Amino acid sequence: MGEAEIINFDRSRRAPLGPPRPQPKVRCRASTATGRPCRNYATTDDGYCNVHANRSARDRHPSGTGNTGTIASEVSFDEPGGVEAWVRKRLRGDYPIDDFGYDPELARNVLLPLAKPLYEKYFRVKTLGVERIPDDSAALLVGNHSGTVAIDAVMVQYAVATEHPMERPIRNIGADLVYSLPFVGPLARKAGNAVACDEDALELLRRGELVGVYPEGYKGVGKGWKERYKLQRFGRGGFIQTALRARVPIIPVAVVGAEETYPMIGNSKLLARLFGAPYFPITPTFPLLGPLGLIPLPSRWIIEFGEPIPMDDYPEDAAEDAMLVFDLSDRIRDTIQQMIYKLLARRRSAFF
Amino acid sequence: MAKRRVLITGVSRFLGLRLAKLLEQDDDVEMVIGVDLEEPPVPISGMEFVRVDIRNPLIARVLSATKVDTVVHTNIGSGPARLGGRSQMKENNVIGTMQLLAATQRAERVKRVVMKSSAAVYGSKAGEPSLIPEDYASRPVDLTGYSKDCSEAEQYARDFGRRRPDLDLAILRTQQVLGPTVQTSMTTYFSLPVLPTALGFDPRLQFVHEEDAVEALHLALKSDTRGIFNIAGDGVVYLSQAIRMLGKLEAPLLLPAAQALASLLRSFNIVDFPTDQLKLILFGRVLDTRRAAEQLGFKPRYTTREALEDFHDNRTQDQLPEPNTRPTWERELFEYLKQRTETERETV
Numbered sequence: 001m002g003e004a005e006i007i008n009f010d011r012s013r014r015a016p017l018g019p020p021r022p023q024p025k026v027r028c029r030a031s032t033a034t035g036r037p038c039r040n041y042a043t044t045d046d047g048y049c050n051v052h053a054n055r056s057a058r059d060r061h062p063s064g065t066g067n068t069g070t071i072a073s074e075v076s077f078d079e080p081g082g083v084e085a086w087v088r089k090r091l092r093g094d095y096p097i098d099d100f101g102y103d104p105e106l107a108r109n110v111l112l113p114l115a116k117p118l119y120e121k122y123f124r125v126k127t128l129g130v131e132r133i134p135d136d137s138a139a140l141l142v143g144n145h146s147g148t149v150a151i152d153a154v155m156v157q158y159a160v161a162t163e164h165p166m167e168r169p170i171r172n173i174g175a176d177l178v179y180s181l182p183f184v185g186p187l188a189r190k191a192g193n194a195v196a197c198d199e200d201a202l203e204l205l206r207r208g209e210l211v212g213v214y215p216e217g218y219k220g221v222g223k224g225w226k227e228r229y230k231l232q233r234f235g236r237g238g239f240i241q242t243a244l245r246a247r248v249p250i251i252p253v254a255v256v257g258a259e260e261t262y263p264m265i266g267n268s269k270l271l272a273r274l275f276g277a278p279y280f281p282i283t284p285t286f287p288l289l290g291p292l293g294l295i296p297l298p299s300r301w302i303i304e305f306g307e308p309i310p311m312d313d314y315p316e317d318a319a320e321d322a323m324l325v326f327d328l329s330d331r332i333r334d335t336i337q338q339m340i341y342k343l344l345a346r347r348r349s350a351f352f
Numbered sequence: 353m354a355k356r357r358v359l360i361t362g363v364s365r366f367l368g369l370r371l372a373k374l375l376e377q378d379d380d381v382e383m384v385i386g387v388d389l390e391e392p393p394v395p396i397s398g399m400e401f402v403r404v405d406i407r408n409p410l411i412a413r414v415l416s417a418t419k420v421d422t423v424v425h426t427n428i429g430s431g432p433a434r435l436g437g438r439s440q441m442k443e444n445n446v447i448g449t450m451q452l453l454a455a456t457q458r459a460e461r462v463k464r465v466v467m468k469s470s471a472a473v474y475g476s477k478a479g480e481p482s483l484i485p486e487d488y489a490s491r492p493v494d495l496t497g498y499s500k501d502c503s504e505a506e507q508y509a510r511d512f513g514r515r516r517p518d519l520d521l522a523i524l525r526t527q528q529v530l531g532p533t534v535q536t537s538m539t540t541y542f543s544l545p546v547l548p549t550a551l552g553f554d555p556r557l558q559f560v561h562e563e564d565a566v567e568a569l570h571l572a573l574k575s576d577t578r579g580i581f582n583i584a585g586d587g588v589v590y591l592s593q594a595i596r597m598l599g600k601l602e603a604p605l606l607l608p609a610a611q612a613l614a615s616l617l618r619s620f621n622i623v624d625f626p627t628d629q630l631k632l633i634l635f636g637r638v639l640d641t642r643r644a645a646e647q648l649g650f651k652p653r654y655t656t657r658e659a660l661e662d663f664h665d666n667r668t669q670d671q672l673p674e675p676n677t678r679p680t681w682e683r684e685l686f687e688y689l690k691q692r693t694e695t696e697r698e699t700v
Contacts, residue, residue: 091596093594186552199488
């Protein structure tokens with residue numbers, strides 16, 4: 001496992017990890033694997049960013065991921081017409097979505113900007129190791145789940161969608177319950193998420209997407225304050241099987257800070273049953289302060305992406321080897337746990 | 353290969369009729385026998401029409417007398433009002449399929465059976481895979497109406513396939529059909545001036561264009577590939593997106609209100625749609641169509657969006673002008689069109 005970067009708290013929070021880059025106003029001329037225009041600033045004379053500078057013409061403009069719902073053209077606010085033209089197109093229903101319901105225009109132009117203050121100002125997220133995520137190939141991101149409400153998944157999504165050179169979307173797979181809820185379900189789909197089942201995860205990986213899983217599931221988000229930063233059981237190892245079948249690397253993700261957003265000091269089994277929820281959190285402010293208690297505490301977050309763990313060294317039928325699957329599952333769980341401990345040891349305070 | 357002799361059930365319904373018309377031009381097909389209770393509204397050259405109820409054992413005599421080698425079963429209908437009530441619909445769909453298959457089992461010449469089922473057998477739930485494959489294991493147990501009929505008919509077909517292992521059986525699970533002329537509960541819904549939806553729900557929908565749906569049947573009857581095939585156009589649209597593309601207004605209702613309105617519309621026969629369709633506007637349903645592409649060579653010409661656009665751009669029959677404001681020759685044209693419209697409406 002690679003060492004975590006040393007966090008220098010004195011440096012400007014959003015400073016890039018590498019040497020400082022000049023920031024000219026021109027965007028890169030290439031398009032990304034999903035067919036969107038590359039949003040990096042151009043650094044070369046002929047108008048390409050660092051990522052696309054030495055690529056072939058085909059790689060600069062890939063013809064799509066081979067799926068049927070290829071995102072052909074995206075109106076960005078940078079283009080002529082701006083917001084007004086964009087809204088008009090939306091009202092005509094003239095926007096692309098992929099087979100899973102990902103609406104890249106909505107995600108880029110509306111949902112990400114909504115998450116921005118939360119990420120930058122409220123939780124002051126520090127993201128480490130984002131360069132370990134591949135530029136255009138598939139990978140399975142496995143993270144720890146915490147904080148009662150799954151904001152951690154959204155923040156990890158935001159981190160990669162903005163700080164990664166290719167600004168890739170993460171396609172989280174979420175529990176059925178999410179998709180049966182009004183408003184939340186459709187929104188989760190439009191943000192690029194899919195259903196937690198083998199079919200969806202495998203298909204997204206085959207299409208070259210980044211898939212995010214939180215194998216702890218409800219056990220992770222719904223665990224009590226005493227158990228903070230202790231990883232729960234990692235599901236049944238389904239995510240390992242999926243990665244083995246798709247032969248894609250697993251990238252461990254550690255999120256520190258989400259546990260403090262809603263410190264869950266109690267769990268009302270009765271109310272949970274009443275609402276048909278997997279748990280009903282009681283925090284110092286909820287339900288005591290009513291709706292005010294829904295505001296998360298402003299903890300300071302660190303998200304670290306670990307070294308990718310390759311899965312293509314294993315034999316073809318490795319996914320059927322239950323012992324291997326359990327073993328790998330434990331290894332990845334340990335890796336993430338160690339990453340969390342290291343990050344915890346380095347942070348000065350949960351809130352400042 | 354010898355030329356085929358094809359029997360089509362439900363030949364006065366939309367897909368059956370279109371398939372029969374398509375086979376008119378097919379040189380590999382020697383003879384087409386159309387079976388239905390009503391005569392097809394449009395004459396089809398080279399087709400022999402036999403008025404027989406598939407629930408009647410007489411169908412066995414038709415099969416043997418006409419020496420058919422291919423049976424295409426398109427007679428599973430979805431609109432309870434069109435079919436004379438729910439119990440009549442079930443009779444037609446389930447008992448009809450049973451009788452037809454029983455008769456086909458005896459007809460030794462028959463080597464190919466294609467049954468048109470529906471994507472409705474997958475139900476509509478929140479936790480389904482985003483692209484449902486044919487062998488998706490979990491079968492919903494709470495199916496009602498049309499989807500239940502299709503599911504039961506498929507079960508009989510599979511049993512039948514086991515009893516006649518020499519025969520190649522294909523089942524097509526067709527997604528919602530959309531196009532300029534087809535009349536389904538979905539086209540009725542999309543033709544409403546204001547479309548009721550459920551507040552907070554926005555399902556992904558997938559359509560197959562009417563021409564593609566017919567082409568899928570055509571491909572299936574000419575192939576000898578066995579199995580179950582999802583038939584749908586590429587891509588998906590959100591319901592909200594579809595409504596905007598059609599230039600219509602959306603009326604989001606609270607879920608209980610939407611359910612009440614739906615049952616009201618149904619009981620007054622204003623909109624004829626199967627009970628299980630309401631769930632479709634909550635959660636939608638999208639099929640994985642790779643198997644049909646790989647094994648049947650089915651390449652839909654219209655994507656989901658294009659099917660919707662074609663429906664929107666070329667559907668004219670609902671907006672014919674009033675006759676008495678027109679000169680005589682136009683009135684004659686109107687009468688002709690009106691007649692065509694009515695007959696086509698009946699065919700579905």
